[in-house]
Amino acid sequence: MQAIIQTALDNLITQKQQAINDYHAKQRPAVFFARYGRALRQTLSLLWQHQFADSSLCLLATGGFGRGEIYPYSDLDLAIVSEQTLTEDEQDAISHFIQTLWDIHLVPALKAGSIDELCESAAEDITGDTAFLEARFLAGNEALAERFLHKINLQRDTASFIEAKWVEMEQRHAKSQGSAAVLEPNIKTSPGGLRDIHTMFWIAKAQGLDTFLSLSSSDDILTHTEVTMLLDSYKQLAAIRINLHLAAGRQEDRLIFDLQSQVAENMGWQEGEQRIKSEKLMRVFYRASKTVTQLNGILLPMLRGRVYSLLRQFVGLIDDHYYQIDNQIAVYDKQLFTREPEHLFKILEVIQTHNDIDTIAPQTLRAWWAATFKIDQDFYNNPTNRQRFIGFFKHGEGLTHLMRFLNLYGVLERYLPAWKNIVGLLQHDLFHIYPVDDHILTVLRNARRLAMDAHSHELPFASALMHGFERQYIIYLATVFHDIAKGRGGNHAIEGIGDARRFAADHFLDKEESEMLCWLVEDHLLMSSVAQKEDIQNPDVISHFCERVKTQERLTALYLLTVADIRGTNPKLWNSWKAGLFETLFHAASHRLAGGKDNRHAMISRRQQAATDQLNHAGTPEKQQKQLWRMLGSAYIVRHELRDILWHTANLIHHTDQPQVRCRLLDSDGDALQVMVFMPNAPRLFARLCRIFNHHNMDILAARAFVTDHDYILDTFTVQMPPQHTPGDYLDIQSALEAEINNFVHGYDTTENHATLRPVPNSRRSRHLPIAPVIRLTSDQDNPDWYTLEIVAVDRPYLLADIAEIFSAQDISLRYAKISTLGERAEDGFVIFSTALANPKKQLALKQALFEQLTV
Incomplete structure (x- = not known):
């Protein structure tokens, strides 16, 4: 047997290397898949003949192997099927077979069991069911394989399968932050990646459409041109993934920085004059x-629409050109967009003003997309088109979705030529995680969230400012233009002024609006730079900052743009401490702009007086206060903000010669902790204190070191709580940290080792003029298990109570509700928490239960 294994290994290595050599020379994914797949089948057949010669079992290729898409270091998806429950001898033989596969350097992912057991497993597991959808016979009892595949395909409910794969795709996209445009994308699972192509064809195959060509010949699901585009994209993605595996020498699906250059070189790219490979x-x-994403928007809805929906269909008239199908908008005449190009933006205007419509029907989308390729200068010069485009920003609702849609289908780069240069443009600065176009749209999304009640709990102060800001559309436009000039060379903030000014003049902004937009583009980095790089406790810094800002309105707009921009650069860069930093600068500048005249002396007096008032209120003797101020000195007051001074002095006043440690949470969420350490000065104290924080897995966000006149240190740290802990653990974490630092300051140094639902009839009006119910469930990209649920429906008595009953029945926690009733129309938003909704079937069950209530 050992000789057989060695022979199999030698043959497989030889044939695999030949396939790799041929691939390096010609870069043909389909040829590699065929040659490597054939080598694997021969090897498995040889091993099966020697280990299962007298067996009645059968061996199947499943998943990627069954699909004929096996990458150099992918898992080997297999299934062994028996007629009845496996005997002990059969289980031992299968274990030996698996070990043999490991011995020849394969990575088997194998399922084994009887027909009934595997069918039952697939019924409960959508991933397993999908793998068997692509199963192919390899060896053994072929009649058994046919019976098994017939039974498992017969039991599959096509409609449920499609809905589950749809939800699965949405969840996968949410985990990737809704975009493939990250600097280290996953070729397989990112939006627009290989898994999206697989999803298209799983859904097609479940309906009996097995090949690319069948999609172009069955009911015009895809045109031949679209099939060609899809095949080309698939080949490019597959080629990148093959080269990625070969460059890594292992299964690696993320285009990590370490491998990008090697993969590019293997694919034939070299360094150019302007762009690195x-x-x-x-x-x-x-x-x-x-x-892939563009075609996904056409193909998946078409395939979904071919199968009987689990939910009833709604059809309604909008006007002479448009009608509604469920939550989609459709056009009567597919030539409308070519004949009257103004409708390219008109249809989007209709969507933005109809809360129960969120997308374009696939056939209409195909016609709309084809017509967008003719957007030119004449289209831009049309005042109607300009009015509609600026109207998107002034209306605000659904703006992020709309702009992402226009970017996806190439309209932004045709309407705004400057946009073309930033599409997919990488930012090699170690803190941006998005290409420029995706970063801009993420910043726009952040700005919009500040204006939405459902998200006001995230950044209450910024949300309050946004709600009080009259011309929000100026901020939205500033997010679009603040980085639009990147990649041109020179200062992008200065270069972008011209783009913003031309846009403002062409889109009917008045002089004041134009000037504010241009100033925000020019100085969009000002607040970030001042807050993070300068001492904002210094009155001179605040004075110079206000000289640039000039007005309270500009200050507010700049603050809101800065918050949105930083959160859109990299979510990990934003925290409660940084939020407090910008708030401090905002308040200081606001005070100055309102007429406050702080100089250094006045600032010292004001802060010291506030601390003195607090101490007097507590009944502290004047003698002790004077002793404290002598010990601290005026430099201390200059270097610390008022809230820290009040905290320090309250704790130090009676213990100016005794070591002490104090900790406090900086916010109610417990995201950041502030630590004060007061002790006799000694060598390496600061470094050893930092070790303690590192030992507790805390990031140091800020630190202020200060030495008193009597040679004590007064160090203040702002640290980030450990990410793997929950807010409920924070008090325990705080206590443990405080205990260790207390031991440290007292000489013990360890750092070196260191309901019932009831139907209620709708009103007559709602029965005659119904609206299509809308149920939108979106996961929070930054907070797993948190979801935003939006519902639009006919209002009726007990509607909210019935929805809450559904939450309770499905063990969903309601954390926020915004209820809006417009006549007989309810537009309600909820923030909910549930660990169960990670399961696609649970999401489908929730939507079905809600739909039943909304259509009573």
């Missing part, structure tokens, strides 16, 4: 993934 590679990926 990795950037060329990434732009190819972005273009391919963008095409």
Whole structure:
């Protein structure tokens, strides 16, 4: 047997290397899959003949192997099927077979069991069911394989399968932050990646459409041109993934920085005059993934619409050109967009003003997309088109979705030529995680969230400012133009002024609006730079800052743009401490702009007086206060903000010669902790204190070191709580940290080792003029298990109570509700928490239960 294994290994190595050599030379994914797949089948057949010669079992290729898409270091998806429950001898033989596969350097992912057991497993597991959808016979009892595949395919409920794969895709996209445009994308699972292509064809195959060509010949699901685009994108993505595996020498699906250059070089790209080879590679990926996403928007809804829906269909008239199908908008005449190009924006205007419509029907989308390729200067010069485009920003609702849609289908770069240069443009600065176009749209999304009641709990102060800001559309436009000039060379903030000014003049903004927009573009980095790089406790810094800002309105707009921009750069860069930093600068500048005249002396007096008032209120003797101020000195007051001074002095007043440690949470969420350490000065204290924080897995966000006149240190740290802990653990974490630092300051140094639902009839009006119910469930990209649920429906008595009953029945926690009733129309928003909704079937069950209530 050992000789057989060695022979199998030698043959497999030889044939695999030949396939790899041929691939390096010609870069043909389909040929590699065929040659490597054939080598694997021969090897498995040889091993099966020697280990299961007298067996009645059968061996199947499933998943990627069954699909004929096996990458150099992918798992080997297999299934062994028996007629009845496996005997002990059969189980031992299968274990030996698996070990043999490991011995020849394969990575088997194998399911084994009887027909009934495997069918039952697939019924409960959508991933397993999908793998068997692509199963192929390899060896053994072929009649058994046919019976099994017939039974498992017969039991599959096509409608449920499609809905589950749809939800699965949405969840996968949410985990990728809704975009493939990250600097280290996953070729397989990112939006627009290979898994999206697989999803299209799983859904098609479940309906009996097995090949690319069948999609173009069955009911015009895809045109031949679209099939060609899809095949080209698939080849590009597959080629990148093969090269990625070969460059890594292992299964690796993320285009990590370490491998990008090697993959690009293997694919034939070299350094150019302006772009490095990795950037060329990434732009190819972005273009391919963008095409997949574009076609996804057409193909998946068409395939979904071919199967009986689990929910009843709503059809309604909108006007002479448009009608509504459920939550989609459709056009009567597919030539409308070519004949009257103004409708390219008109249809989006209709969507934005109809809360029960959120997308374009696939056939209409195909016609709309084809017509957008003719957007030119004449289209831009049309005042109607300009009015509609600026109207998107002034209306605000659904703006982020609309702009992402226009970017996805290439309209932004045709309407705004400057946009073309930033599509897929990488930012090699170690803190941006998005290409420029996706970063801009993420900043826009952040700004919009500040204006939405459902998200006001995230950043209450910024949300309050946004709600009181009259011209929100100026901030939205500033997010679009603040980085639009990147990649041109020179200062992008200065270069972008011209783009913003031309846009403002062309889109009917008045002089004041134009000036504010241009100033925000020019100085969009000002607040970030001042807050993070300068001492904002210094009155001179605040004075110079206000000289640039000039007005309270500009200050508010700049603050809101800065918050949105930083949160859109990299979510990990934003925390409660940084939020407090910008708030401090905002308040100081606001005070100054309102007429406050702080100089250094006045600032010292004001802060010291506030602390003195607090101490007097507590009944502290004047003698002790004077002793404290002598010990601290005026430099201390200059270097610390007022709230820290009040905290320090309250704790130090009676213990100016005794070591002490104090900790406090900086916010109610317990996101950041502030630590004060007061002790006799000694060598390496600061470094050893930092070790303690590191030992507790805390990031130091800020630190102020100060030495008193009597040679004590007064160090203040702001630290981030450990990410793997929950807010409920924070008090325990705080106590443990405080205990260790207390031991440290007292000489013990360890750092070196260191309901019932009831139907209620709708009103006559709602029965005659119904609206299509809308149920939108979206996961929070930054907070797993948190979801936003939006519902639009006919209002009726007990509607909210019935919805809450559904939450309770499905063990969903309601954390926020915004209820809006417009006549007989309810538009309600909820923030909910549930660990169960990670399961696609649970999401489908929730939507079905809600739909039943909304259509009573």
